[in-house]
Amino acid sequence: xxxxxxxxxxxxxxxxxxxxxxxxxxxxxxxxxxxxxxxxxxxxxxxxxxxxxxxxxxxxxxxxxxxxxxxxxxxxxxxxxxxxxxxxxxxxxxxxxxxxxxxxxxxxxxxxxxxxxxxxxxxxxxxxxxxxxxxxxxxxxxxxxxxxxxxxxxxxxxxxxxxxxxxxxxxxxxxxxxxxxxxxxxxxxxxxxxxxxxxxxxxxxxxxxxxxxxxxxxxxxxxxxxxxxxxxxxxxxxxxxxxxxxxxxxxxxxxxxxxxxxxxxxxxxxxxxxxxxxxxxxxxxxxxxxxxxxxxxxxxxxxxxxxxxxxxxxxxxxxxxxxxxxxxxxxxxxxxxxxxxxxxxxxxxxxxxxxxxxxxxxxxxxxxxxxxxxxxxxxxxxxxxxxxxxxxx
Numbered sequence: 423x424x425x426x427x428x429x430x431x432x433x434x435x436x437x438x439x440x441x442x443x444x445x446x447x448x449x450x451x452x453x454x455x456x457x458x459x460x461x462x463x464x465x466x467x468x469x470x471x472x473x474x475x476x477x478x479x480x481x482x483x484x485x486x487x488x489x490x491x492x493x494x495x496x497x498x499x500x501x502x503x504x505x506x507x508x509x510x511x512x513x514x515x516x517x518x519x520x521x522x523x524x525x526x527x528x529x530x531x532x533x534x535x536x537x538x539x540x541x542x543x544x545x546x547x548x549x550x551x552x553x554x555x556x557x558x559x560x561x562x563x564x565x566x567x568x569x570x571x572x573x574x575x576x577x578x579x580x581x582x583x584x585x586x587x588x589x590x591x592x593x594x595x596x597x598x599x600x601x602x603x604x605x606x607x608x609x610x611x612x613x614x615x616x617x618x619x620x621x622x623x624x625x626x627x628x629x630x631x632x633x634x635x636x637x638x639x640x641x642x643x644x645x646x647x648x649x650x651x652x653x654x655x656x657x658x659x660x661x662x663x664x665x666x667x668x669x670x671x672x673x674x675x676x677x678x679x680x681x682x683x684x685x686x687x688x689x690x691x692x693x694x695x696x697x698x699x700x701x702x703x704x705x706x707x708x709x710x711x712x713x714x715x716x717x718x719x720x721x722x723x724x725x726x727x728x729x730x731x732x733x734x735x736x737x738x739x740x741x742x743x744x745x746x747x748x749x750x751x752x753x754x755x756x757x758x759x760x761x762x763x764x765x766x767x768x769x770x771x772x773x774x775x776x777x778x779x780x781x782x783x784x785x786x787x788x789x790x791x792x793x794x795x796x797x798x799x800x801x802x803x804x805x806x807x808x809x810x811x812x813x814x815x
Contacts, residue, residue: 552657693778
């Protein structure tokens with residue numbers, strides 16, 4: 423094949439678009455990534471000891487939906503937490519479950535700080551999960567409610583101390599946002615790398631916003647807030663007609679830059695057991711997309727711009743080569759543009775490690791580039807999915 427080395431103006435424009443799009447996406451990615459790494463280092467530098475004035479006890483609220491096997495694993499981990507001011511563990515189950523009751527009663531024989539409550543079976547037209555959490559918070563006797571759920575695993579005996587170290591008489595902290603990670607070894611299905619990346623990238627978005635003083639979401643498996651803040655906000659009353667929203671709509675209502683802290687130390691991270699299947703990931707995305715409609719902020723806009731810019735940065739040099747495949751100069755420019763594009767995507771590798779995602783190296787840029795298309799698919803799935811979003815449906 424004969425190669426020539428002249429270049430048309432339209433090809434120059436394509437390469438310019440690729441460079442500009444790469445820089446835009448990289449700037450947005452770093453805006454997400456750098457605060458996260460900074461906060462994680464700061465969290466790990468703290469020794470976890472209680473500051474002066476920290477005398478608040480903690481009430482750990484464990485939500486369960488008849489998950490006796492999961493509770494049998496989780497409750498011993500919670501009951502051996504090392505926290506001197508004292509704490510209690512309250513299991514709130516949807517309905518009265520003999521299996522859950524048996525698990526709790528067996529542990530109550532040796533742990534007097536373990537309690538069980540459940541929602542009445544006749545509850546209608548309100549979220550049973552939010553009702554269960556409300557019952558647990560009302561039953562709590564300590565000023566701070568630490569929320570988690572059956573299906574989580576707490577790997578450190580210092581988890582509670584790490585979360586509670588931020589609540590003290592000498593500061594204004596009322597909300598602490600922790601992190602929960604899926605165990606990559608639990609997911610062996612197809613597209614597991616894609617699911618792991620999407621979960622980490624989505625988590626990095628709300629964590630980075632919270633670090634920068636704009637909290638709008640947490641995770642149901644690992645967050646804490648003062649009980650009086652819950653009651654001042656009238657609990658979940660503004661969205662009791664929605665099945666979900668206890669960790670995004672509610673957090674966006676009560677959390678501010680002045681009263682919220684993000685805790686990312688290694689001891690504070692909990693693990694979500696059971697893997698992240700394709701159906702579970704799609705359903706979770708559909709629920710999030712629905713509840714985020716009720717959040718005053720628009721959390722997805724900046725991420726969408728960055729991801730679309732990254733996809734454009736890939737497509738434009740490919741289009742330039744397709745327009746003049748025999749031009750050696752075009753191939754050279756395309757190679758440089760794609761190398762810059764690839765390196766920009768590699769900045770997410772450290773995030774995958776920091777947030778305990780699957781270790782991805784060579785595939786990260788390609789998974790990232792196709793994320794806008796996956797979002798379109800998930801949007802269509804959410805629109806077509808016949809699921810119960812309101813309590814009366």
